[in-house]
Amino acid sequence: MPINIPKALPARDILEKENIFLMEDERAVSQDIRPLNILILNLMPEKEKxxxxxxRLLxxxxxxxxxxxxxxATYESKNVSRSHLSQFYKTFEDVKEDRYDGMIITGAPVEQLPFEEVNYWEELTDILEWTxxxxxxxxxxxxxxxxxLYYHYGIQKYPLPNKLSGIFKHRVMESTEKLIRGMDxxxxxxxxRYTDVSYEEVKTHPEVTLLSASDEAxxxxxxxxxxxxVMITGHIEYEATTLAEEYERDKAKGLNIEIPSDYFPHDDDSQKPLNRWRSQAYLLFSNWLNYYVYQETPYEWE
Known part of the structure; x- marks a missing residue:
């Protein structure tokens, strides 16, 4: 079934060329189907990407x-036009009386700051409480x-000595869990990222289940x-070239950055990287939508 997104959203043209099934509002309302309503809080600087x-994954x-x-509302991105935000985005004030079947909260380039020093932290905690x-x-x-992990379960992050960047192997630790059903x-x-959370603290927390981990990451x-x-510390949504673009950006800033691990063929940054995680990403999002959103959400919110 399709995703219903605004007709003028720039991402539409790219997704249509990939044969992603999209639907416009006019056609969606003509179908006698209760769609899943998903809210995406996009904190990334390059919002259109x-x-x-x-x-794509949804x-x-x-x-x-x-x-x-x-x-x-308390911070406006400098990497996206105001017209794009006003045309396609809402604020918490716009949605706080609404109900959603699912929500995605993205990453943000603020991880080296203490949570309380992020200028929209108070707004984010209001949103997390609302969820x-x-x-x-x-x-x-x-x-x-x-x-x-910090707001809901008191698990703090800590700085890494160097940026963790690259493609890493992960093992499944709870193979019977529906979220990772069918995954290798x-x-x-x-x-x-520049920060991490304690493996042991997550593993032993009474309110959290660790489903997958890596010896390196x-x-x-x-x-x-x-x-x-559901918490994912990585970027399984990334495209094949995203880490390369970040690597070139960091080098252009003069940062002392290492080449992403196990990413470029033969560790040669002149070669085009391959997407070797696409199938797992699609499966994870599909499982989340099916088992934790569709099968759990009420047909009509009270």
């Missing part, structure tokens, strides 16, 4: 999905995952015991 990445499902985008009653299931990515016992996923995939919150 993140829109495309997430919409498309791989037999369910009809309707998507709203939200940005923070407890107004959203069926929340998927948190990278810094969004660290923020959720060992799979690849990208990471791009630590905990990747976690879920709350009540199955309400």
């Amino acid at each position: 993140t829109e495309r990445q997430l919409l 498309s791989n499902s037999p369910l009809q999905v309707s998507v709203d985008f939200m940005h923070t 407890k009653t107004n959203v069926t299931s929340v998927l948190h990515i990278c810094w969004g995952a660290q923020a959720a 016992d060992e799979f690849l996923a990208p990471h791009s 630590g905990a990747l995939l976690m879920m709350s015991k009540d199955e309400k919150n």
